[in-house]
Amino acid sequence: MTVVDVINKYQEKYDLTKHEHLVLGIIESIDDGVLERQDQLPSINEMVAELGYARKTIVGAYEELKSRGLVESKKAKGYFIVSKETKMVRRIALLLYSLQRFQKEFYDAFRGELGERFQIDVFFHHNNLSVFENTLMNIKGKYGFYVVAPIPHPIAKSLLGSFSPDKLLVVDRFVQPGKKYSYISQEFGNSTYNKLLKLLPKIRKYKLFVLFVDEDSDLPKSVIDAFEKFLSDHNVKGVIEKKYDLSILKKDHLYFASNDSFLWDILKDCTDKKYVLGKDVGILSHDDHIIKKFISGGITTISTDFSEMGIQAALHVKGGEITQKITPSYLIDRGSV
Known part of the structure; x- marks a missing residue:
């Protein structure tokens, strides 16, 4: 039995479209072992000759099978079976x-x-x-x-x-x-600025506001721009640091960690020094996840869901x-x- 024979069986089911004849016939051929991985499907011209369907109908069916991950097209060679996982949509x-x-x-x-x-x-x-x-x-x-x-x-x-x-x-x-x-x-830009504005009364209790952004960071530039605009608009003293080390960690400073690597380093050193977050030092983090809800009593974040x-x-x-x-x-x- 060939794939065309299987498709012909579906032609007897008049409640199905020609597109469905092709798609379901080829899927059944895969399930029944008529078609195996790496097998080539009949060419568009062959299908037109065998079934009498329009080229557009056959191409549409083959493309749907591609979208399901069952078929792959190779330039100037045709369509080939690449997966037998027919239950995958x-x-x-x-x-x-x-x-x-x-x-x-x-x-x-x-x-x-x-x-x-x-x-x-x-x-x-x-x-x-x-x-x-x-x-x-x-x-x-x-x-x-x-x-x-x-x-x-x-x-x-x-x-x-x-x-x-x-x-x-x-x-x-x-x-x-x-x-x-x-x-x-x-x-990122306006949202970061507006969230910092909500924190302004708390930010003012710190002597310095430090944003950590490493050299090859994927942090959007608009976040950095918003940080700098916030400092300027509200007369807050702040700096941007590209690296973190223990000498930077000081009481009465607020640290904005743009990634988790900075955050973990800061938290480790705060624990070693027995600094209380929100009192001795402040920590703000970019991008929330479940761990930040529980670690060190909870970390304040600016984040989408x-x-x-x-x-x-x-x-x-x-x-x-x-x-x-x-x-x-x-x-x-x-x-x-």
Whole structure:
């Protein structure tokens, strides 16, 4: 029996469309072992000749099978079976910065909302433009959907613009390749400034406000700009440091950790010196996650809700409508300032 024979069985079911004949026939052929991994599907011309269907109908069915991760097209060679996981609705490529704790919370919520019928392959670019470009080029055309946390850069915008708008969702950083592209992103500048403003009465009790940002940080520049504007507008004495060491840690200073590496180092030294957070020194952290709720009595953070962002991303993948959202940021005051 051939795949065409299997498809012909579905032609007897008049309540199905020709598109469904093709998709269901090929899936059944995979399940029954008529088609194995690496087998080539009949060419478009062969299918037209055998079945009498329009080329557009056959191409549409093959493309749906591609979106489900069952089929891959090879230029000038045709379509090939690449997976027998027919119970999967779609294969999703998820490209993130790195597996930091808050991004894991995004992934866990995304995975949980999608359910088991979606396969997710995770990739990381580590804020490296070359890695970002190579990863996108390597995965392009191999997945049914792409969820990407981009690097804000003209090259990244151009790369994302080469993907179909209905198969791409941009998350976290705001990069929009065109009006039809979907995004669920953060706004960093105004939100950071406004959250610092809420903390102003507490900030004024400290002699110096220190923001830690390392040399190759992925912290958006708008956060740094907001910090500097806040200092200037409200006559707060502050500095930006690229490195942390024990000599910087002093009583009556407030420290804003832009990443968890800085935070853990500061907390360790505060513990060693028996400094009380919110009294002897202040600590503010960027990007919240569950550990910051409990460590050292709780760390005050400025953050979006990454779990909610993950849920919204999954709903977009399942729903298919255009989504264009800027997620709110929150000040979570746990008393460490």
